[in-house]
Every structure is written in C-alpha cells, then in structure tokens.
Amino acid sequence: MDSDLEYKILQPDKSLSDFVDSFWFLHNRSENDKKTIGLPDGRLDLFLFQSPAESFRITLIGAETRQYEYGVIPGNSLIFAISFKLLAVEYILREPIADILNNARFLPDGFWEFTERDLLDFDLFVEKATRKIQSLLPKEMDERKRRLFELIYQTKGSITVKELSEKVFWNSRQINRYFNRQFGISLKVYCNVLRFRASLEHIAKGKLFPEENFSDQTHFIKEVKKFSGVVPKELSKNKNDRFILLSAIKQQ
Structure with a gap:
C-alpha cells in the first residue's frame, strides 16, 4: 500500500x-x-x-x-x-x-x-x-439464517442457491425474498461477490487464473471485470494503489 x-x-x-x-x-x-x-x-x-x-x-x-x-x-x-x-x-x-x-x-x-x-x-x-x-446481541436467532450465512462464508460464495436451500431447509424463493428485502441484492449475486472477493487474494499474489469455482478462464475474466471494471492482469498491477482493497490484501 x-x-x-x-x-x-x-x-x-x-x-x-x-x-x-x-x-x-x-x-x-x-x-x-x-x-x-x-x-x-x-x-x-x-x-x-x-x-x-x-x-x-x-x-x-x-x-x-x-x-x-x-x-x-x-x-x-x-x-x-x-x-x-x-x-x-x-x-x-x-x-x-x-x-x-x-x-x-x-x-x-x-x-x-x-x-x-x-x-x-x-x-x-x-x-x-x-x-x-x-x-x-440477540437472545435468539433464526437457525436457518445462521446456518445459511455460515455455509456462504465457509464456501466463499462457491455454492449454488439450490445447494444452500437444501442444506438449510429453506425455500430458495423465500431466501431471495429475504435477501432482496433486507439487503437489496439476490443471494446468487451476493455469492458471486464473495467469490470475487476470495479471488482477490490470489490476484494479489499474481495468480491470474481461477482458483475458486469458476467454469473456465473466460468466465473468471468476465466476472472479475464485472465487479472491478478491469481484467485480472490490470487489477493485479494496481497502478498507484488505486484499488484500495487489493492494496490492503497485499499488506496482510
């Protein structure tokens, strides 16, 4: 940084x-x-x-x-x-x-x-x-929600909505309604954001190929550009430390 x-x-x-x-x-x-x-x-x-x-x-x-x-x-x-x-x-x-x-x-x-x-x-x-x-801190919490987020963070977003729904016994339509009402975002998009975030740790080390659950290199490049505005190679260079999150990851 x-x-x-x-x-x-x-x-x-x-x-x-x-x-x-x-x-x-x-x-x-x-x-x-x-x-x-x-x-x-x-x-x-x-x-x-x-x-x-x-x-x-x-x-x-x-x-x-x-x-x-x-x-x-x-x-x-x-x-x-x-x-x-x-x-x-x-x-x-x-x-x-x-x-x-x-x-x-x-x-x-x-x-x-x-x-x-x-x-x-x-x-x-x-x-x-x-x-x-x-x-x-709440005295009680909806166990489905606690387990849902536990799985999302454990997998760094590399899990499908269908898998999550089956594991927490919560209808996927209801989950998405909850996500959109509370956060303004769908569960699928949120998982994609987390997967992008996890990929930054690899990009920070100069690894410009997918390490997370991307289908192929083209998919990886497309997702990174969608969330960052640039392709992985340019993101890795991080000219003038302009991408502050990537700079912070490199420092950790």
Whole structure:
C-alpha cells in the first residue's frame, strides 16, 4: 500500500463472529489527497470519518455489487470502521439496507455514542464498539439464517442457491425474498461477490487464473471485470494503489 496510507485491521472477539468481519482504520498521513477505487467485498461498513477540511461524520456503506469511487481520501484524514457481515443488518443494526445498495447513509450524531474523540485511539474504539455490539446481541436467532450465512462464508460464495436451500431447509424463493428485502441484492449475486472477493487474494499474489469455482478462464475474466471494471492482469498491477482493497490484501 502507498506509504502515505496507513492501514490496520483487527479481528473481532469470538462472541461477535456471526455479525462482525473486522475492525480497521485508514489514515492518509500526507498533506495530499489520494484518489482510490473501492471494490465489492460482501461487507457493509460503518465509518467514523474526519479530516481537517471536513467535520466529523458517521456513515453506513451498504452492500456493493460493482467498483465504486471512494473518490478522494483527503490529506490528513482518518477513518475508523466496523465491517459487518450481513446478519448484522437484521440482528444488530435492526434496519434493512436495501435502499443503500451501492450507496451510503449518514447516521445521526451520537450514533452508538460515537464522537470525534473516538478517533484518538483505535484500540479504544474497538473496545467501545465491541461492548456496544455485545449489548445488542440477540437472545435468539433464526437457525436457518445462521446456518445459511455460515455455509456462504465457509464456501466463499462457491455454492449454488439450490445447494444452500437444501442444506438449510429453506425455500430458495423465500431466501431471495429475504435477501432482496433486507439487503437489496439476490443471494446468487451476493455469492458471486464473495467469490470475487476470495479471488482477490490470489490476484494479489499474481495468480491470474481461477482458483475458486469458476467454469473456465473466460468466465473468471468476465466476472472479475464485472465487479472491478478491469481484467485480472490490470487489477493485479494496481497502478498507484488505486484499488484500495487489493492494496490492503497485499499488506496482510
């Protein structure tokens, strides 16, 4: 990753594993703005953001199905983030995100009692966020949904809707109705996003042939271009670290 961009990721406490993918921060330590492009990764992100030119804000980024412009990361700006798994929508955030597919929503000041002071210490931010999420953990959960997402993440999306339906004993039409109502995306598209995300780990290592469950090289190239806007070879080069997710994966 660009030496001016500092990035750190922490895994969540085990008690949050059904709902939280990770905690992370991104700090542009230079005076210069950085142009970046985001890639879909199957997560939704809650951002705390501040820069010298912009006031503190809290933003929820919905599910993504295509590359998107982070636009410019301002000089000396700082982002602390919680990356959620989709189950968090119903059980932690408790409000559908279908309306912000490939979009974002500003959250009210004081959401979860977060303030700009929480940007002073990343570890303390993680502790505070963990306590808050633990206080919201459901006493009961639909076992079909828990098992459904467990299988989706275990297979990194390389599983058919039919297989998932049979394994969790839940009608595929009902599953898709749930996905579209809650997340604004079909189950099949979501699995394809996760498979694309998994392929980035290989592309980051210069492996430009399908390692996941793609039918052939042509299918692989087509899917990568659909989600990133470029073919695997160009994505791997990642000129000027513009694809920020790929840069972060290379750093891990």
